Amino acid sequence: MALPVRQQALYWGLATAVFLVILWYLGHILLPFIVGGAIAYILDPLADRLERLGLPRWAATTIIVLVGIFVLVLAVGIVIPMIIREGSALVQAAPTYFEALRDWLTLRFPDLMEQDGLIRRGLTDLGETIRARGGQLAQQVVAGLFGVVNALVFIVVVPVVAFYLLLDWDNMVARIDELLPRDHVGTVRTVAREIDRTLASFVRGQGTVCLILGTFYSVALMAVGLQFGLVVGAVAGLITFIPYVGALVGGALAIGLALFQFWGDWLSIGLVAAIFAAGQFLEGNILTPKLVGSSVGLHPVGLLFALSAFGSIYGFVGMLVAVPVAAALGVIARFVLARYRDSLLYRGSDRPSDPAGPIE
Numbered sequence: 238m239a240l241p242v243r244q245q246a247l248y249w250g251l252a253t254a255v256f257l258v259i260l261w262y263l264g265h266i267l268l269p270f271i272v273g274g275a276i277a278y279i280l281d282p283l284a285d286r287l288e289r290l291g292l293p294r295w296a297a298t299t300i301i302v303l304v305g306i307f308v309l310v311l312a313v314g315i316v317i318p319m320i321i322r323e324g325s326a327l328v329q330a331a332p333t334y335f336e337a338l339r340d341w342l343t344l345r346f347p348d349l350m351e352q353d354g355l356i357r358r359g360l361t362d363l364g365e366t367i368r369a370r371g372g373q374l375a376q377q378v379v380a381g382l383f384g385v386v387n388a389l390v391f392i393v394v395v396p397v398v399a400f401y402l403l404l405d406w407d408n409m410v411a412r413i414d415e416l417l418p419r420d421h422v423g424t425v426r427t428v429a430r431e432i433d434r435t436l437a438s439f440v441r442g443q444g445t446v447c448l449i450l451g452t453f454y455s456v457a458l459m460a461v462g463l464q465f466g467l468v469v470g471a472v473a474g475l476i477t478f479i480p481y482v483g484a485l486v487g488g489a490l491a492i493g494l495a496l497f498q499f500w501g502d503w504l505s506i507g508l509v510a511a512i513f514a515a516g517q518f519l520e521g522n523i524l525t526p527k528l529v530g531s532s533v534g535l536h537p538v539g540l541l542f543a544l545s546a547f548g549s550i551y552g553f554v555g556m557l558v559a560v561p562v563a564a565a566l567g568v569i570a571r572f573v574l575a576r577y578r579d580s581l582l583y584r585g586s587d588r589p590s591d592p593a594g595p596i597e
Contacts, residue, residue, distance in 0.1 A: 269394040271558065273396075276305070284298055431571075435567065449519075450483065453470070453512075453519070457470070458491060461512070469494065472487060540563050547562065
């Protein structure tokens with residue numbers, strides 16, 4: 238005899254509360270394990286593919302982890318310090334750019350830029366704020382990041398966790414499947430597969446798109462000689478997971494910098510604009526359709542809300558957990574809505590639901 242629905246809801250609610258409490262109290266301890274688990278999840282398809290090519294699981298896992306450590310060491314030793322240096326230099330140079338913008342506006346639009354005008358005071362105050370606090374803010378961000386992450390723990394723990402989880406991933410999934418409630422095993426498997434599809438499309442697919450576009454923007458901007466091209470490209474690539482925002486923010490920043498640096502050299506300014514136009518074409522017509530698919534099922538607004546909510550409550554660990562939680566909640570919401578559409582509460586009679594299906 239199955240448990241009553243109310244009792245099942247009580248048990249699942251308690252399990253959710255326990256998960257949130259553990260995340261609250263042990264978040265700083267769980268960080269390397271969450272990162273290691275995320276890495277194992279992302280790399281599991283690659284390990285499966287190497288297994289199909291004839292490698293044993295331990296050999297495939299060892300190769301993947303060693304290559305990943307090499308890439309990480311390369312990034313920490315070369316790329317990340319360059320981004321930090323350029324970011325700090327951009328913060329330090331920002332007041333100069335604001336002063337140049339103020340002088341240009343004063344020359345072109347003297348009525349708007351009168352001595353006590355709102356625009357002039359706003360630009361002056363913004364430039365002084367950046368000059369006074371920009372460098373300090375950059376140092377605090379870097380110091381806070383390393384304080385939270387604890388580089389030594391990451392270097393030691395994360396590769397070990399990722400290795401063992403990746404090595405035993407299929408067995409863990411099988412054991413979890415054995416523990417599913419037998420009355421609902423079919424439903425749970427269906428929902429879990431949909432969550433996995435959503436996560437795989439977003440984390441693996443969109444993450445690859447962000448990496449490719451960030452590399453493309455950075456290399457192309459540095460090739461045309463734009464100052465701070467590396468950090469602008471990295472920022473544009475990092476926020477590409479929000480449709481159009483990466484190109485708009487990165488393009489506006491890059492073109493603004495190009496106008497100051499290349500004023501009068503319209504070819505260079507046009508090349509900077511063309512780089513972001515080409516990036517948008519690649520993202521919309523090649524990268525996203527091939528790597529992500531036509532529908533991820535994770536709305537950008539919902540993702541931003543989850544990142545903000547979990548980040549404010551649980552900090553950096555919450556931001557890492559926000560994506561899978563948002564994906565799971567989205568899939569569960571769609572499942573509940575589908576059940577609702579098939580219920581008498583929605584249809585009002587015993588006639589079958591609309592064969593056309595839900596509105597896309």
